[in-house]
Amino acid sequence: FGNVVDHCFNACIDDFTSKTLSSRENGCITRCVQKQMFSQQRLSERFQEHNAEMTAKMQQQ
Secondary structure (H helix, E strand, O other): OHHHHHHHHHHHOOOOOOOOOOHHHHHHHHHHHHHHHHHHHHHHHHHHHHHHHHHHHHHHO
């Protein structure tokens, strides 16, 4: 989770003159976090698929 925060912060936040996020920064953070979460979910699903395939192969032997 910390990597997502660091990545999205560095990618989206560039104006430190205000205490609040601009609408552009807010939108960027939202899209970035959604993209990162989707990627993590897909990676997890792919690992589960691979694990199921490997388990099936082991049971056939």
